[in-house]
Amino acid sequence: MQRGEALRHMVDERSSCEALCRQHYGRVLQLCRALLVDRDEAEEVAQEVFLKMVREYQRQNPIHSWEAWLTRVTVNACRDRRRSGWWKWWRELHSEFYETDWPSSVATAEEHALRGETREQIWRCICALSARQREVFALRRIEGWSNEETAELLGLSAGSVKRHLFHALRHLAKALGER
């Protein structure tokens, strides 16, 4: 009887952990993409984050909000990744993007090229932001956290969050408005 309950508990736990992964994987992956501006690195870091999540889940530590926990762990993992490959990061800042593999639903080649150029410029603008500005922008405008929540997640004051967000948006508006 006890063995059956333990097995059922284990299955429930595993299924809930998988559900948690499915629920948050897309969001975490997109956050990694915005913070790293590299799809391959983003996938690697997202997998690392979910590996940590599974370990934390198995430890059965009380987590108040998995969403906030995952966001915090993702931001830290992206910071670690940037620090570990600083020379690679510097090298990639001066490289160009490939736009050939973007899916396109438009008809003409001219529209396809124009849309690809716009996307490339958007990602290049994100790449040109400082790390802190990028984190604030991603959490506030992509993830949808409030100023106070973003400040708590990043260990900043709410005023700093506002200032970083304003500078990031001004940079984006200037760079994208000059097209």
Next chain:
Amino acid sequence: MKSCVSDDTLLLCYLDEAPASVRSHVATCASCASRYQQLNQTLAHAEQELQTGCPPHRPSQRTSFSHWWFPAAAAIAAVVVIFWSVAVRPPPEPLVHTGVHDPEVRRFLAREVSPALSVTNGLSVTPIPAPVSSAGYVYAALAGGWPCEQTNSLVPLQCEVAPFFFFFAD
């Protein structure tokens, strides 16, 4: 508010942090409304791309890096090293004789080490051999003794005819 607002103020409007007077001006002024709409469209498009899009692939830096950057850097480094070693490098400094400056060490060397190095007590003195003149070799060769190197090889001498005669002597 009659004059049009700045771009930064429009940005504050976008973030919902502008005062009510500014918002009402932007709503009524055609120029500011147009600028605000354009700003809103630009930033919304960027945010939409970042929410759903994927960063494009980058070209493989490893191939470009390894194909031209590394050999070029190695060649430049080699040229610089050769140029430096040939033209720029200063001549080697002469060896500096470092004397002993410590008076105590100097005293020890003078009293103990130098006499120990040059001591001759107890050594058996052997006389230096006197140089042998060439005539000695000639006499020795004619008498059939040693050495025989300076004799003419065409003329057989006694020492070469029977060099081991004492083996066969009765």
